[in-house]
Amino acid sequence: MVDTKTQFESxxxxxxxHKLRTVGSLWLSGIAGSIAYNxxxxxxxxxxxxxxxxxxxxxxxxxxxxxxxxVEYYDHKTGSKAINSDx
Numbered sequence: 001m002v003d004t005k006t007q008f009e010s011x012x013x014x015x016x017x018h019k020l021r022t023v024g025s026l027w028l029s030g031i032a033g034s035i036a037y038n039x040x041x042x043x044x045x046x047x048x049x050x051x052x053x054x055x056x057x058x059x060x061x062x063x064x065x066x067x068x069x070x071v072e073y074y075d076h077k078t079g080s081k082a083i084n085s086d087x
Contacts (some may be wrong), residue, residue: 030060
């Protein structure tokens with residue numbers, strides 16, 4: 001149980017320090033997954049497949065940004081933000 005909390009805190013700390021990288025990675029994985037899913041559907045035009053992939057990735061990005069905002073709010077409220085932040 002303690003090890004799981006340590007891993008979660010480590011992950012949370014990394015996400016706080018690398019917010020844009022996290023959101024960008026989620027966007028890239030979202031668009032790749034959506035393109036892979038849409039390519040398996042043969043009765044759609046290529047342009048429609050790309051538009052759907054972009055929309056799915058955009059929704060995932062908005063969710064990731066909302067999640068980053070929640071993490072930032074939590075850190076601000078609990079005061080666990082690093083004092084000597086370079087950002």
